Amino acid sequence: MEFKTISGIEIPVLGLGTWHMGGDMSPDYSEDEKYIRAIKYAISKGITHIDTAEIYSGGHAEELVGEAIRQPAEKTHDRKELFITSKVWPSHLSYNKILEACENSLRRLGTDYIDLYLIHWPNPLASMKNAMAAMGELVKNKKIRNIGVSNFSIRQLANAQKYTKNKIITNQVKYSLASRNPERGLLEYCQKEDIFLTAYTPLAKGTLKRSKILENVGKKYGKTPIQVAIRWLIEKPNVITIPKASSKEHIDEILGSLGWKLKKVDQEYLSQQF
Ligand SMILES: NC(=O)c1ccc[n+]([C@@H]2O[C@H](COP(=O)([O-])OP(=O)(O)OC[C@H]3O[C@@H](n4cnc5c(N)ncnc54)[C@H](OP(=O)(O)O)[C@@H]3O)[C@@H](O)[C@H]2O)c1
Numbered sequence: 001m002e003f004k005t006i007s008g009i010e011i012p013v014l015g016l017g018t019w020h021m022g023g024d025m026s027p028d029y030s031e032d033e034k035y036i037r038a039i040k041y042a043i044s045k046g047i048t049h050i051d052t053a054e055i056y057s058g059g060h061a062e063e064l065v066g067e068a069i070r071q072p073a074e075k076t077h078d079r080k081e082l083f084i085t086s087k088v089w090p091s092h093l094s095y096n097k098i099l100e101a102c103e104n105s106l107r108r109l110g111t112d113y114i115d116l117y118l119i120h121w122p123n124p125l126a127s128m129k130n131a132m133a134a135m136g137e138l139v140k141n142k143k144i145r146n147i148g149v150s151n152f153s154i155r156q157l158a159n160a161q162k163y164t165k166n167k168i169i170t171n172q173v174k175y176s177l178a179s180r181n182p183e184r185g186l187l188e189y190c191q192k193e194d195i196f197l198t199a200y201t202p203l204a205k206g207t208l209k210r211s212k213i214l215e216n217v218g219k220k221y222g223k224t225p226i227q228v229a230i231r232w233l234i235e236k237p238n239v240i241t242i243p244k245a246s247s248k249e250h251i252d253e254i255l256g257s258l259g260w261k262l263k264k265v266d267q268e269y270l271s272q273q274f
Contacts, residue, residue: 001046002258004240006194009146009169011116012083013234014258015049016042016251017200017244022064023057032064038246039068043082045255051172051198051242053087053120054105062086062108070110084109085116085172085198085242087150093119093126098134102143117144118172119160121151132163139166148172148198154189168195175199175239177229177274178208191238199233199241213273217266223256230257232270 002013021035022028039050050069052061069082086109092101102117117138119131138144149160150172161168171190175182175197182190182197190197203226208214214225221228233241234257245251262270 001048002234004196004238006169006196006238007167011170011196011240012047012049013240014047014230014254015051015083015085015198015240015242016047017242018050018052018061018065019056019244021057021244021246022060025055026058027060028057029060032067035064035246036068038248038251039065041248042245042251043068045251047251047255048081049083049085049240049242051085051200052109053089053118054092054101054108055087055089055120059104059108062105066108066110079111083115084111085118085148086114087118087120087172090119090121090123090126093123093131095130095134095137098131099137102138106143113142114144116146116148116170118148118150118170119152122149122153122156128160129163132160132166136164136166148196150198150200154186157186157189157195170196170198170240172198172200172242174201175233175241176202176204176208177211177214177232177270178204180274187236187239195238197239199239202230202233202241202243204229213270217262217270220266221260221262223260224253226253227257228262228270230254231260231262232267235262235267 003010086105088101135147146169147166148170208229209225211225214228218228
């Protein structure tokens with residue numbers, strides 16, 4: 001695994017997304033074994049950073065992560081080797097509801113603490129002051145190790161930081177070769193302020209595998225379009241990413257994005273071509 005460190009916090013650059021594991025907005029238990037197997041396999045291969053949320057599959061994605069981390073694959077992993085991210089939904093942003101949502105996530109995950117807890121989306125009707133006070137209380141009580149946000153604009157991010165002494169260590173946003181919004185200022189802001197930008201939907205839902213442009217660049221390195229697409233992201237300062245993959249083949253392919261470098265000229269070529 002490759003890691004990035006910002007403000008003394010080290011995070012694996014590649015995590016495993018879990019949206020649509022175990023259902024959509026409500027649980028679907030029919031493929032539990034497949035998803036538990038995938039998460040365990042990813043962990044056994046060194047993908048120790050797992051991204052989930054209370055909203056995913058009505059909480060069932062967290063339960064699947066909990067199952068998987070209770071039964072590690074070939075070797076036993078200490079909890080401290082894992083980096084678990086979860087998120088509180090915007091309808092739960094009052095002080096008490098954040099505390100309650102976190103307890104529920106901890107129970108489903110079967111763990112004593114969450115490494116990184118995010119506000120999933122901004123809620124203009126909620127008090128950011130109260131939300132940050134609750135996040136601070138969770139840090140103080142060692143229920144969560146770090147705080148972050150998701151889908152926040154620069155203004156919302158700066159405003160949230162005003163209400164807490166805890167560093168907001170990431171803004172998780174949609175970012176890939178096919179989705180370049182963060183390049184309109186947010187990425188630069190995160191780099192300047194020492195904040196991780198966690199890129200979600202980095203594979204454009206898998207569709208980047210069909211890109212001829214990525215295929216041609218990949219040929220030079222013996223890499224697939226998916227591997228080049230991830231590499232393009234993680235070579236950017238402060239950017240880490242969390243593709244979702246639920247088969248051994250897809251997880252192996254994603255892992256092939258590590259341990260090599262795109263030449264600057266190819267990095268720039270890709271940025272221009274998409
Ligand atoms: N904060 C937010 O608001 C937010 C929003 C969206 C997503 N997220 C997080 O980000 C994670 C990733 O985003 P995403 O799930 O939207 O999209 P994604 O990672 O861009 O794409 C996932 C899709 O790509 C497929 N895939 C994976 N590896 C592949 C490969 N090697 N070849 C071909 N296809 C492959 C997966 O299929 P299989 O499952 O069949 O392997 C899945 O259908 C989510 O799971 C979630 O944890 C956060």
